[in-house]
Amino acid sequence: MFILASASPRRLALLQQIGIVPDAIDPADADETALRGETPLAYVRRVAEAKAKIAAERHPGDFILAADTIVACGRRMLHKPENEAAAIKRLKLLSGRRHRVYTGLSIIAPSGKQKTRVVQTVVAFKHLTDAEIADYLASGEGADKAGGYGAQGRAARYIRLVSGSFSNVVGLPLFETCETLRSLGFPGLP
Secondary structure, eight states, X not given: OEEEOOOOHHHHHHHHHTTOOOSEEOOOOOOOOOOTTOOHHHHXXXXXXXXXXXXXXXXXXXXXXXXXXXXEETTEEEOSOSXXXXXXXXXXXXXXXXXXXXXXXXXXXXXXOEEEXXXXXXXXXXXXXXXXXXXXXXXXXXXXXXXXXXTTTGGGGGEEEEESOHHHHHTXXXXXXXXXXXXXXXXXXX
């Protein structure tokens, strides 16, 4: 069986887009508190690995896919906004500048072998006016997304550059996911 250890509807949709349908969805909740001095890259690797191990304990002998995505401006990690004020602050920080989206992808094979990759994509926003920020927030689209925006929706009109995997910005780097699954002997991938 193939278990997606994530409640993200975007990750599920991305997998389905490339013809991979999980047999079950079993979100794994790991401690997502950043450690003191932890870089965004180290953070997503650690959290993705922890989620995969938790799911593997519940589903021994199955393929497990877990991931964690974070938006970072320098070393500053921008999690999902807790409220509108936090969302405004995030969008103002991202306005007119480049930032990075990191996804830690961790897959455990039925044998117990675990492979983890971190994928990084650079994204640049145009300078956002207060009216654009208010309009975007009114859509409600960014409320449950790292960094407070979704590149696959209305925020696309503010993104002037994506360097790297676009699907990574949405929540799951598809090329790297397929390559990792294939290297672990996942059936159905030629």
